Amino acid sequence: MSDNLKESINLDRLPEHIAVIMDGNGRWAKKKGMPRVFGHRSGVKAVREITEAAAEIGVKYLTLYAFSTENWNRPALEVDALMTLLVKTIKEEVKTLNKNNIRLEAIGDLSRLPEKSHMALKEAIKDTSSNTRMTLILALNYSSRWEIVNSTKQIAEAVKSGKMEIEDINAETFSAHLATAKIPDPELLIRTSGEKRISNYLLWQLAYTELHFLDLFWPDFRKQHLYESILDFQNRERRFGKTSEQLT
Numbered sequence: 001m002s003d004n005l006k007e008s009i010n011l012d013r014l015p016e017h018i019a020v021i022m023d024g025n026g027r028w029a030k031k032k033g034m035p036r037v038f039g040h041r042s043g044v045k046a047v048r049e050i051t052e053a054a055a056e057i058g059v060k061y062l063t064l065y066a067f068s069t070e071n072w073n074r075p076a077l078e079v080d081a082l083m084t085l086l087v088k089t090i091k092e093e094v095k096t097l098n099k100n101n102i103r104l105e106a107i108g109d110l111s112r113l114p115e116k117s118h119m120a121l122k123e124a125i126k127d128t129s130s131n132t133r134m135t136l137i138l139a140l141n142y143s144s145r146w147e148i149v150n151s152t153k154q155i156a157e158a159v160k161s162g163k164m165e166i167e168d169i170n171a172e173t174f175s176a177h178l179a180t181a182k183i184p185d186p187e188l189l190i191r192t193s194g195e196k197r198i199s200n201y202l203l204w205q206l207a208y209t210e211l212h213f214l215d216l217f218w219p220d221f222r223k224q225h226l227y228e229s230i231l232d233f234q235n236r237e238r239r240f241g242k243t244s245e246q247l248t
């Protein structure tokens with residue numbers, strides 16, 4: 001079943017960049033009468049599935065929303081567990097990332113992560129920096145409004161110090177100051193758990209992105225769900241403000 005789906009994908013029209021909101025770990029665990037942390041741990045399996053499937057098929061960039069700026073407001077026990085899980089997973093997966101030629105990157109206010117998490121992340125980024133098959137980007141302590149405010153401050157500084165003219169500010173120079181400066185905008189966004197929101201994620205970068213919402217909780221996400229999402233993307237007409245006739 002999953003193989004049939006995979007074979008139906010047109011490899012010449014793959015989304016180069018897929019962004020994901022991994023939602024529903026807590027609800028998945030609750031449904032099973034388990035603590036929320038169990039849901040996050042099971043979510044790691046789904047992270048492996050999507051990373052492997054995306055790399056195999058030829059996607060170049062995969063961005064996963066792993067921890068938002070707002071997630072600090074969760075109970076301290078859950079935040080600690082998420083950070084511990086993150087460090088553990090990153091350390092465990094570096095070998096596999098290297099074996100599969102996958103580069104790790106991160107976007108977000110990383111300096112405000114706990115020291116241990118920040119160090120593990122920096123080390124994994126360094127250790128995988130020469131890999132070329134796919135870039136796996138973790139959005140960590142990330143929020144789009146933080147990113148946009150941050151870029152605006154950098155641009156204001158550049159203008160103030162005479163390095164940039166106001167006339168030089170445009171969509172392109174603005175993008176170049178975002179955390180995703182060297183990464184193309186996502187063509188496809190996938191969100192699990194049935195919620196239909198963007199939740200402060202890549203607001204600028206998602207301007208023309210196709211949105212795909214799945215009615216399953218993140219720990220249940222498997223390769224076939226990625227294939228289904230890509231097939232749905234390939235069946236849509238992306239007009240970028242033009243008419244259908246202009247595209248043909």
Ligand code: FPP
Pocket residue numbers: 022023024025026027028040041043044047064065066067068071085086089090138193218
């Ligand atoms: C959303 O589910 C999930 C998160 C906030 C964290 C995602 C983290 C992982 C999958 C594990 C570690 C990831 C990596 C990349 C190593 P939720 O808690 O919001 O679920 P709910 O909406 O049901 O409460």
